[in-house]
Amino acid sequence: MAAGDGEEGEVAGRGLTAERSRVASASDVGYLEGVIPIIVDLPMVLGHEATGTVEEVGEGVTDFKVGDEVAQAVKATDAPGVSRDGGYGEYVIGNVEMLVHKPAGVSRSQASAATDAGVTSYSGVVVHGGIKKGMRVGILGLGGLGMTGARIAVAQGAEVIGIEPREQVWEAAKERGVSRVVKDVSELAGEDLDVVVDFAGFGETTVKAIDAVKFGGTVVLVGMGKLEFEFSSFDFITRAINLQGSTTIGRREDLEAVLKMIADGDLVIESSDIAFDEIPDGIDRLAKGEVSGRLVARYDS
Structure with a gap:
């Protein structure tokens, strides 16, 4: 270098x-x-x-x-x-x-x-998600980035719930401090999480995440599984949800x-x-x- x-x-x-x-x-x-x-x-x-x-x-x-x-x-x-x-x-x-x-x-x-x-995972969790001690957080997609993001969120002192359909990675997530794992983010509807970080980004994952966060909560979109999708603006507006895109911004x-x-x-x-x-x-x-x-x-x- x-x-x-x-x-x-x-x-x-x-x-x-x-x-x-x-x-x-x-x-x-x-x-x-x-x-x-x-x-x-x-x-x-x-x-x-x-x-x-x-x-x-x-x-x-x-x-x-x-x-x-x-x-x-x-x-x-x-x-x-x-x-x-x-x-x-x-x-x-x-x-x-x-x-x-x-x-x-x-x-x-x-x-x-x-x-x-x-840094991509860190940006989604800390820089753009603002996750800190005491928060309740959903990490959606436990692939390479999501698993790293989950561990970073745990290290920040948050309670972390994983969302991942592949049950074979659940134990690895729990070993990294994730409190529990569900197959679909719809299972977390009404749980009033502070933040959900979507490392999958398949459209419906982001839409369903809106129902999982509290009034004024935040959904951070990192994954690009689907580059275009539609969602109802009603809950987004009436519950004052923050939808935040996330990428690395080159900060040392x-x-x-x-x-x-x-x-x-x-x-x-x-x-x-x-x-x-x-x-x-x-x-x-x-x-x-x-x-x-x-x-x-x-x-x-």
Whole structure:
């Protein structure tokens, strides 16, 4: 990972020598299949969740030096593998304004997964959901992001109820501190939850979540299972429900918060390591829905 003060806040320099990690993610599948638009001219190297070692810094950089282990916060318009060549390449250019030091006690695999997957969950739960101690919270969809989000909500001191039709993951959710799990969010209608975070986003999940929150409660939409849906405005208006969209916004403090939770032992993001030459097979497995958690490609020099 390089750090510097080049044009438009970009990093001047190159980096990521020694051991390197990049996450192979479902977003990469979306780029390859044309579901998620690419904002720069092709060709481009994918891989937007990267950690590594600083090899070179730009002029005027004082917060980072050669040899530092770092990770970069990401957002939709500024990230490796999104707005510039990414982590599947030999070097990565990063934005010094979003660069953070990797804590010594956090592995490369966990740090890579934290940069987007961890921060996406954190953003839905803390940044946009405002979840804090004493709240009653529903986490809708206990896949990789939802399970991470559930654990983050528990760590904030909330009572967490999971919503997930796949019973085989219920025990894992309870091991992470979830108090109980139901199959459908409609089972929580009238329970007056403070917040429901929808990591599924299939339209009807969001609509049903409105009935589960209290007057003035909040439904946070993270998942994009369905990109368009209709809902009745009556309950939305008469019960003063807040519907909040959520995505990562590239703040280093959010990534630092997730990394601290990992370093403190409060959070483990489910992941498995693969080698560089296994990336194509890994992306194929992601496309087929055969991956649980994140795949982390580790480059050892």
